[in-house]
Amino acid sequence: MTKKIKCTVVKAFNNNVILVKRKDNKKEEVLVGKGIAFGKKEGAAIKLDPEKIEKSFVTYGEKFEKEYFSLIDEMDGEIIRVCEEIISIAEENLGQLNQHIHIALTDHVSFARERMESDMVIEFPFLEEIKILYKDEYKVAVKALEILNNKLDTKLPEDEIGFITMHFYAARENTNVRNTYRNVSLINELIDIIQDELNIELDPGDSNYIRLVNHLHFSIERVNNNIDVQNPLIESIKSEFNQAYSVSDKLSEKIKSELDLEISEAEKGYMTIHLQRLNDVNSL
Template structure:
């Protein structure tokens, strides 16, 4: 079969339409270059299979009402661009939760309105997002290119970071608020370490990336109730007393925020990271002193 019959429900842009499969009566998003050009809403059309780059259901029955409300509220071009971005992201990141069609589309529409009004917002977790979710951040950069190319709107790095959060949440089948909460917690933990050690960790440094990724993996393990053993625990507690004390303080903070138990084994591994930061900071400080004394 070279073509299928559809009823065109909504033309989102020249490349994206909302349509109903004439035989199955299933509502679909169809994406393909020029697929919406010259089409009329409410009409039956024949569309060649080769012209459809991607077709999918944009929502489940639970979210259908929200999606249809968005279609009525948002500019069709914004809807179309958002669907192109989601399709592109799925090629890079794999299957995303169906809720992204509502959450990300709504976010992009709101972001574009804000930018047009000159109301830019700052993303306080930008560096953490880049370090924690590099694949999603790359997809966010491509999304920015699509928005610029299709809508002639330039979005900031802060907005790229927020889009990356939406991608990560959809990969994990979580709400963006949950992902934001975890990202905020990780930033707070790093701030605690910096205060306790009286150091400043460069967020572009490999040490920073290692630390934040270790913390992310640790929290994921604890969320999933997966526990690991630390054969070096007794040595760590004895040799790195200050670092272990700081890790205990952080453990108490995590327990308070997430209501999960942090094992001593996990605290031992965290203490090793803290010790490395402490020793590296001492070396850097010594070198700076020597430089000024020279």
């Protein structure tokens, strides 16, 4: 027989979410499970069957507790339960995520369902880019959308895969979703500049497109993290591949205007080589 967990109810938020203080380690934990909090009163000493606990986590910090508890106080308990199931799957595949994912993802899903019920469509325009940049997070997001639609009996659109992917990536890298979206949007704009300047059309499914997206991403990451690169051939590159260098100059100006980051000559040189190769391939 499974040993039951002895604890005291601190607060029952809804039928599916409860905050308890465990008797064995004296720690407060949020427990999530279908009907786990039904009929539980604050201050009551209870024994819980571990098999009914779908998710448990310890909250850290007063700010997080205040935000999370405020959220679940007004949230549909089933959304919380399903989102916690998804977060568990994400952590199994992606590793430990920043605890803010418990707030961010749940709030996003609730709002997404409200939008859908009100016939408000918000498209995610960068699905191809994030599929390349954040492929592990993307795979989990595909599964997450399937779970949401099945268990919440809803029909959230494919665009939600993009938004959920960004939440996973932000939580994995301890950054915020706004920065992630901004960077993906910038890469999309840089690709538009490249296509216009080189008069080429790139296929998102092509290996050259994938290499380009990755190159732009890592260039921005290197500059953002102050990683210096050396390029002893920069003068030869500038003179030999004049058009491609001119395009890399325009890309650098765009990055500077959007992110206030200065692109080095060496980094421009590597961009130029990549653009020249791209131009050669598309000229065949």
